[in-house]
Amino acid sequence: MKYTIALVKGDGIGPDIVTEAVKVLGKVGKKYGHEFDFVETLAGGSAIDKYGIPLPDETVKKCKEADSVLLGAVGGPKWDNVESSKRPEKALLGLRAQLGLFSNLRPAVMYPELSSACPLKESLIPEGLDILVVRELTGGIYFGEKKRTETGAYDVMSYERSEIERVVRRAFDFAMLRRKKLTSVDKANVLETSRLWREVVSEVSKDYPSVEVNNLYVDNAAMQLVINPSQFDVIVTENMFGDILSDEASMITGSIGMLASASLGQSNVGLYEPIHGSAPDIAGKNIANPIATILSAAMMLRYSFSLKNEAEAIENAVKKAIQDGYRTKDICKDGDKLLGTTEMGDVIASYI
Ligand code: IPM
Numbered sequence: 120m121k122y123t124i125a126l127v128k129g130d131g132i133g134p135d136i137v138t139e140a141v142k143v144l145g146k147v148g149k150k151y152g153h154e155f156d157f158v159e160t161l162a163g164g165s166a167i168d169k170y171g172i173p174l175p176d177e178t179v180k181k182c183k184e185a186d187s188v189l190l191g192a193v194g195g196p197k198w199d200n201v202e203s204s205k206r207p208e209k210a211l212l213g214l215r216a217q218l219g220l221f222s223n224l225r226p227a228v229m230y231p232e233l234s235s236a237c238p239l240k241e242s243l244i245p246e247g248l249d250i251l252v253v254r255e256l257t258g259g260i261y262f263g264e265k266k267r268t269e270t271g272a273y274d275v276m277s278y279e280r281s282e283i284e285r286v287v288r289r290a291f292d293f294a295m296l297r298r299k300k301l302t303s304v305d306k307a308n309v310l311e312t313s314r315l316w317r318e319v320v321s322e323v324s325k326d327y328p329s330v331e332v333n334n335l336y337v338d339n340a341a342m343q344l345v346i347n348p349s350q351f352d353v354i355v356t357e358n359m360f361g362d363i364l365s366d367e368a369s370m371i372t373g374s375i376g377m378l379a380s381a382s383l384g385q386s387n388v389g390l391y392e393p394i395h396g397s398a399p400d401i402a403g404k405n406i407a408n409p410i411a412t413i414l415s416a417a418m419m420l421r422y423s424f425s426l427k428n429e430a431e432a433i434e435n436a437v438k439k440a441i442q443d444g445y446r447t448k449d450i451c452k453d454g455d456k457l458l459g460t461t462e463m464g465d466v467i468a469s470y471i
């Protein structure tokens with residue numbers, strides 16, 4: 120089969136890490152007989168530099184026409200002072216909205232070999248942490264009306280029932296494929312949108328009788344993630360709570376440079392990107408960790424192209440590289456084998 124993948128390398132280390140994911144995909148294509156066609160396009164700071172705006176129509180068009188999108192990272196201090204409507208982050212928000220990517224999957228997985236990087240004290244370090252955060256991605260306070268008045272400012276958080284239902288259903292579907300435990304996070308003691316959220320979760324849960332459902336307030340959820348992260352399987356929550364909790368969950372794994380994400384809508388076109396940012400201070404130095412992006416490519420194969428074996432081949436190659444002691448600088452300790460970005464890509468590609 121032939122697949123077209125839009126590549127948004129982005130800013131900072133984006134080009135470094137996307138190049139390695141492309142290398143690994145090339146190897147997968149060769150081994151399994153697929154053709155991956157890559158179409159490069161600009162978004163974020165690099166688009167601001169070239170076109171004066173973070174998300175040109177041409178970029179959206181190329182992404183919509185492709186079978187999926189692989190993105191490195193956008194943003195950096197160079198664009199910190201541009202006006203708010205033109206910030207590089209707007210490219211991400213615009214792509215999510217225009218591609219209808221309402222559900223964001225952020226797996227927080229702990230690699231046993233890296234567990235010592237978990238910032239929790241020894242007695243709290245979970246064994247084999249494996250959480251899936253499902254974050255609503257195209258609604259809520261991120262996309263509500265925003266305004267600066269003479270004396271203040273506001274951002275509106277609003278949700279339609281249908282917007283909640285579709286992402287909650289998706290979270291239940293994933294819970295069914297995992298340990299059948301769903302925690303819905305809200306602030307129903309204060310927010311009306313959260314009371315609606317909870318109502319919808321309760322209605323949808325009737326279609327998934329075998330899934331155990333729990334509702335937590337977001338402040339409590341933030342605390343539980345630190346004191347007992349292993350209690351969670353799938354967490355589903357609205358856009359901003361999901362932004363915050365997914366950072367917290369990923370940090371606990373100690374593997375932030377290793378975590379991938381997928382943003383999916385109703386069709387098969389998804390946007391896949393590492394959880395980490397553009398790290399401009401180490402851009403172009405061949406030290407960034409490409410693994411999160413390589414694993415994002417694996418998620419693409421699984422969710423957009425239904426290539427399960429090929430996805431597993433990538434995931435197993437990454438596991439083997441870690442087990443064999445290969446590390447990029449961010450995760451390297453005494454006794455490990457230090458590799459650059461390119462060399463890590465080479466090792467993983469060779470293990471496919
Ligand atoms: C993320 C990021 C973005 C978000 C920013 C860069 C707009 O923090 O993907 O989690 O808040 O969604």
Ligand code: MG
Nearest residue numbers: 362363365366
């Ligand atoms: Mg975030």
